[in-house]
Amino acid sequence: MMDTPLIMTQIIERAEKYFSKKEVVSRTDGGIHTFTYAEIAARTRRLASVLGKFGIKTGDRVGTLAWNHHRHLEAYFAIPCSGAVLHTINMRLSPQHVSYIVNSAKDRLLLIDPDVIPLLEAIKDELPTVEGYIVMTDKAELPETSLSPLYHYETLLAEGNPKQPFIEDLDENAPAGICYTSATTGNPKGVVYSHRGILLHAIALGLADSTAISERDVALPVVPMFHVNAWGMPFASVWFGTKMVLPGPYFTPKILAELIEAEKVTIAAGVPTIWLGLLKELEETSHDTSSIRAVLCGGSAAPKSMIKAFEQKLGIPFLHAYGMTETSPLVFISKPKSYQEGLPEDELYELKAKQGLVAPMIEIKVVGPDGEVSPDGKEMGELLIRGPWIADEYFQDERTEDTFKDGWLYTGDVVTIDEEGFVKIVDRTKDLIKSGGEWISSVDLENALMAHEGIFEAAVIAVPHEKWQERPIACVVLKDAYKGQVTEENIIEFLKPQFAKWWLPDEVVFLDEIPKTGVGKFLKRALRDQLQDKYIKN
Amino acid sequence: MMDTPLIMTQIIERAEKYFSKKEVVSRTDGGIHTFTYAEIAARTRRLASVLGKFGIKTGDRVGTLAWNHHRHLEAYFAIPCSGAVLHTINMRLSPQHVSYIVNSAKDRLLLIDPDVIPLLEAIKDELPTVEGYIVMTDKAELPETSLSPLYHYETLLAEGNPKQPFIEDLDENAPAGICYTSATTGNPKGVVYSHRGILLHAIALGLADSTAISERDVALPVVPMFHVNAWGMPFASVWFGTKMVLPGPYFTPKILAELIEAEKVTIAAGVPTIWLGLLKELEETSHDTSSIRAVLCGGSAAPKSMIKAFEQKLGIPFLHAYGMTETSPLVFISKPKSYQEGLPEDELYELKAKQGLVAPMIEIKVVGPDGEVSPDGKEMGELLIRGPWIADEYFQDERTEDTFKDGWLYTGDVVTIDEEGFVKIVDRTKDLIKSGGEWISSVDLENALMAHEGIFEAAVIAVPHEKWQERPIACVVLKDAYKGQVTEENIIEFLKPQFAKWWLPDEVVFLDEIPKTGVGKFLKRALRDQLQDKYIKN
Ligand SMILES: Nc1ncnc2c1ncn2[C@@H]1O[C@H](COP(=O)(O)OP(=O)(O)OP(=O)(O)O)[C@@H](O)[C@H]1O
Ligand SMILES: Nc1ncnc2c1ncn2[C@@H]1O[C@H](COP(=O)(O)OP(=O)(O)OP(=O)(O)O)[C@@H](O)[C@H]1O
Ligand SMILES: [Mg+2]
């Protein structure tokens, strides 16, 4: 067979040639814009020529701090299709983390949204590798700022070459992107994506048994483009000629609902907190969401009650998936097999709330203290993963050796696997509650709590305990209408029939909000810090 | 990213682990058998251990001369998953061709169906590399034959190891299979398939925009397993846990219709002659075919009238595709884009009768005398193809240099490409009729002829002509009810409104049958030989 490499130029060139009329709808601070793929491709080529003028060479890192919009999409292709490395930076991280990340990657240029200027101004003197800031704005004028040198994206593009050829003869294993983990459990770690990995992963998203992204779809990646490449959805969508809807900055559940209705979105992707918010919106106001064939949800466990509410109350099919920054991210997707569809309702939703079956091309192992666990859905072990879109190291990071061993990625996630191959995340190793020598799953307790009609969000953490080592504490955010109505006792009573007595939380703490990471995951680290003092003192 | 290779062991191991309960239904001369993937995998491991006992090593070729059944499926995996090369041999070729092929590939073992024994007996003395014949039969006894040494497949399997480990650490570019072309235009040419090529091609079959093969499907490959690996369908089906139905030897349209009804087939694949036969069957007798979501048709042009009959009369969605032995085979698939679905009926069927849009990962070029043709659906040029599942040579064959040039496969097919990227095969270069310096497409004339209510099959060939160099002759097979009713004049009158005058065939020859290749394509070579004398004499 020919040794034609799998490289990203194929993706954008396919959209340019065969789907030139299909559209990208982009919401920016200036409003809604619509571009065809012909236009997006020409603008991408212009940007590639601009990068060339800046002297960006094969292997150089170019950073982005931007929301989901068409300019970010152009950068997604112009950078790797010039041979450089797309570094998507989570702008919601602390200034220290952003500075750490830019320096770790040695970014030469930063493509930024106007609203991150204050963040960058605060750290600009710590960024010696950055040679310029390119502002992606609708406005004709550049904002006032001390960042320098500062460039105007559209002005640069206007001077660019719309027929700029992309790089050829690139090795498929060459780096195309780099992204740092969400820093849910510690400092962010850099993960490098190869062209090959990105293409194989994008193809997997097109499989009928996976997310089945196709030309017929209208795809809405709500997951930020700085979070694991928006789960690869932009790559798959461009490749397959899928219409894209990019929700831009500071969207609300209402804005999402309106976009879904106006653009007839068929598939949308985001973390559970996004869907909790949308669920609330759709329950309160009326929107036509009948176009949606799948809500794709990952990044944290999707509570069973939420999946059920989407499917049964709203008639919106729900797809629960699992992945990591280290895994590009798709690893599991929870789609019942044909012969499981007739399961009794409750079992079916148990299944859908699992993280699912492993994608083709990826292999897993679940390893407990005595070797591989038995596939009984009960025995717990750490999840190990390998495959062509799984990282084999952290970028120039000593933590590599703890996580990548004997050709496997050690996820730090504790799971069970059932007879059908469906994997269920019990907890992160760091979040598992070890009480009196036994394990309590914070995820299971959260799942049960979020099924309570009065509870909007809930996180369960371990606090130190003299006798039992650790005990669970439930942190609960009540829905507005239930504030002051639901008591600690009510909640414990509600949990009692579902769990062994020693699983029940020692206390229920009512909060206004659960602290979250930059991508919307519960930040249990912060919760623990917040509550630590109280319990250490006890 | 990890450098885990794409190798075939992943496919069978996935079915073994995650789809162990799903079934393969196999029709042999002994009746219908049903095996689960757990059983198929264990039998495949047994066969792999048997191959080891025969001393088969990495890179060795093992041949099969067999119909589509479960034992052939086991060989499909046991051979490459032992590191050896699966050589599927077209048993309908002439003894000379079979002998040529076995010697060219240097097959060490042949796995054969009982009914090919006479063929092999005739050539056994010309096969010095063959060390043994393994008969795949339901019967307990081996047949009487002069072939030697002769082995009994099931007896060998009974002694094999059901837990035999498959090969590890294989390069993804290692050869997994070899297949010779259909010999429609000359001597067969060997094409080697790599593990990587087979896996990427199988993944492409799973794409929602392609054939979308999934766990939910029941797949019936009617296309023989000796014809381009049954178009890769067995690889995709096993990988995705799809139930398979293998139709076995000497099936008739009636047997196919019954299998479809009994097993609730959802997708079936075969050449146009198969579907013409099935169409006739379904028009004459009643069968429930409501389970079918796609009839996949390639290998020769699918006449528009047939596509229409399937979709409109039978309500069976039709998928026209194009490929070659050299291309694994999938290159084009004719699925209207979302915005084309509203086209007027006639334009829609024109589109579906085209060969379609190129698959992701594959690139094409259409080159005429003045370079790349314009995408206007009119300008003709030769089709060039490249990509990771496209061959880069013929196996030890001098003809390599005519076909593989500057990194492209020169197909010898003349095509047009329209504004939407849809490619239409005008003709094979060798079948194009050059009349008075202009080109006449035999495919277009055949298409029109087959839309005549009285015509069952039609092939148009060129015969030499003093003045015009070549002129078209139509060879027509009438439907039984129309025999003696339809005249040459009727047919020419029927064509007249559709073509320029000089396109009309000089003569209509009525035949009982169009000669066909081993895979059911019109063998125009034979037709030309048959009619040559007559016209040379003129
Ligand atoms: N569907 C899911 N259900 C439960 N947990 C999930 C799911 N999807 C992802 N996760 C969790 O998210 C993790 C991967 O997240 P990500 O790569 O965004 O960074 P992080 O692990 O949150 O941050 P860091 O590694 O920096 O602490 C997984 O290891 C797993 O713990
Ligand atoms: N959908 C289709 N419509 C028209 N022609 C097709 C279609 N699919 C395949 N073909 C023809 O079949 C050819 C590939 O067939 P295959 O590899 O089976 O061997 P062959 O070309 O018939 O035989 P040989 O190369 O030995 O002469 C293509 O080059 C093309 O001419
Ligand atoms: Mg992590």
Ligand SMILES: [Mg+2]
């Ligand atoms: Mg050919």
